[in-house]
Amino acid sequence: MSVHAYTDDALGHLDAVGTVAALAAGEVSAREVVQAAITRTEAVDAELGAVAWRAWERARAEAAAPRGGFFSGVPTYLKDNVDVEGMPTLHGTDAFVGRPARRDGDLTRMYLATGLVALGKTRLSELGFSAAAEHPRLGPVRNPWDPARTAGASSAGSAALVAAGAVPIAHANDGGGSIRIPAAVNGLVGLKPTRGRLAQDVLLRRMPVRIISDGVLTRSVRDTAAFLREAEKVYRDLSLPPMGDITRPGRQRLRIGVTTTGAGRAATPEVAEQTLRTAALLEELGHHVEEVAAPAPASFADDFLLYWASLAAASLVGGRSQHGRTFDRTRLDELTHGLGEHVRRHLVRLPGAVARLRRTAGVSARFHERHDVLLTPTLATPTPLVGHLAPGLGYDTVIERLQEWVAFTPWQNATGDPAVSLPLATDADGLPLGMMLSAGHGREALLLELALELEQARPFTHLGRSEGV
Template sequence: MIRVHAFADDALGDDDAVGLAARITAREVHAAELAAAATARADRVDGRLRAIATTYDRPRYGTDGSAALAGVPAYIKDNVELAGLPTQNGSSAYTARSATKDGTFTRQFLATGVTALGKSRLPEFGLNASTEFVDAEPCRNPWHLERSVGASSGGAAALVAAGVVPLAHANDGGGSIRIPAACAGLVGLKPSRGRLIDSEATRFMPINLVGEGVVTRTVRDTAAFLAAAEQHRRNPRLAPIGQVLGPAQRRLRVGVLLDSPTGAALDDQVRDAVERTATVLEQAGHFVESACAPVTSGFVGDFVRYYGLLADLATSTAKLALDRSWSTARAEAFTLGLRDHHRRSLHRMPATLFRLRGVQHAYSAWFGTHDIVLSPVLAQLPPSLGYLSPSVPFDELIERLINYVSFTPLHNVAGAPAISLPAGLSAEGLPIGVQLSAAHGDERTLLELAYTLELARPFPRIQDLPPSATA
């Protein structure tokens, strides 16, 4: 096993984003020093990780020095507009031109004060659960270069896990924040629908699955980002999160969900990680009991059909929405397979949408008996590269994805918040993530409980591994 990280005795050190921002405020370090250190780290490891899509010639510094994360270097996922850089959406089917302005969410992200260095890679349109490509090198997992780092925010997760930057933009339409966070040993919170500003790409979705956010190495960084984003714009329909600085003080009813909505069998090490986490919560004074999923097995087929609809919308509007250079013939087979799956089941789409819209009500009822639900993020450990490659025949790849991405899509359809947290390492030294879910709008309880777990069982750090295991 070969691990790669960029941690060094430089301006970034081992600090998280909150720590770096505090050092900038205290004038111990300057934003330019942090950007230079992050760029040097990227130069050192990205030839092996392949996590960066494109970069600025010079760092783009924030204009508000009083913002909470002022001067902290970060990358933005290559499916939102960032002025001066192209938005390629992980696709080779067109050649994107540089954006002339920032996207709506990008403005909220930059308002936190971060320094934008460039954009991170994702699979084509973010549709796959591994950041792999038919005609390009895959993005690799810093913990094991031959394993997947997940998707679709795989590039972001690789950069943060490897220590290039302390946080990076991510978004989640079926698990795309939580999956790479689990694969890379990070914290990844998918917020409630409407918590943060939506990107332009969600405007035409019949059901908006996508939530914007970040991947980080500490709970406090995720909490600080959300608090800073609220300073730019808070949704008045949701209770504010505010500053979350530590564990919950109240006793919570925690349901433990081990049976996947897809029927997928759990890897024994994943099951053990969830059960150990449940024990930690019980020892912390919370009431723990078993839980059952609020959806039936039919949810899986409905979700796949809806994802096919999104693939169809992306490909059929690409010439107008993306660039006239778009060529469907150059799109990946998996994207086109999803599109064709949708077209074959057009007659079923009205009923599919009806059932999916009902998931939000079933999910809300679930939290009549639970304050929090604990589950795996994924049914399996991070797979070898190639297992989820878009070159795998469509029917086989869909079956693999259904058995792998088992616990995350529910929250996208319900519009509910969920967080992936590191829960230790497998026998092979691969990260394992567990997921906490909450009622719509209750990110605060998720963060408070995440602090409890982080304090009780500190997250593994790649830089703490024996030097002989790291390259």
């Protein structure tokens, strides 16, 4: 049975843009919508386990005199791996004692400058390394569509709260699919922007391959488009084409490639069938669609895993310098330790893997000379049950299951290209299946125009609304 908080209060079924309109019209106040979001969170979080840190009194105080910006007064949460002044940054683990951040991080400053009111922080998988937030001591983050299923990761908490109706928009970030994966399993819109599109914290800017991008999880395409528009007013990367105001579908008919094979793994027959149905819808809309081979080379899955594992190794070695004297590496889960061991065994291969990952941008650019957009499923299988990816199962089991499930999303993290997951399909149990569209460097506007067209042609289903609430 699903879990949601939709009711006849100040938020109703409004998305973020709808909430802005209601605030501007005087139909509701910032105090009312913030309190509604707090009440809704209280109603669902005991079952979902999505909140890492509550800052409700602070949010109530801010709602009394909200800062300016397009989203002024709209409630939100930030993922618990970015610094927010006065709140600890716990990174999804209990391996250290969190200390309140002295100042907002670069991403947080940009995010909140749009006017959003932070109610607190959301849970993620430990240090963001798993595609399911199932901590051995903190417990899992559950999917509001079916609490027996995972909410994905690492932005699981944000996705669960948006899907359950607690807030209309929440922060997420994506190093291997962690905006798009939870969007797919929770029936949301999740766009990973082009590398550099949004402000980024300094540690992420220094990565050898900058695989991580920040963004938002929303229930409508227009919310994601509005956020990127407003964020650009605060921070602009001049090397990228401007986002502008995307409010309607594009008129251009596109060359779209489709594949149901990712990084060495094929989608299940059910997921492949739904992907081809989405391809047929695109053809009905007048786009030119053809089946293509996946652009990722044969070495990609192993290279990405090794680089991913190197980030875990860095956390194991540098945890105390980053998180303080209370850091205890023995409390990190088996997946984190297993990734560290993986890079130790294959360290000699790491420089070559990094070099090949850096070259993927050129591979992708050549692909997009022939195809404007690539359509794939977001994930290769339907949403697994809680426990399927539990770290305690052991590294070999979990990493095999992760690679089987997450076969499509890491490609755009390596290339730096934008990609969006849309809730365009469901599985045999009626649970969401995300379909992913990706485009060339800097072409978020193209993706959003296509996403608006698809949303109009096949309106998204949301919890509560589908149940007559």
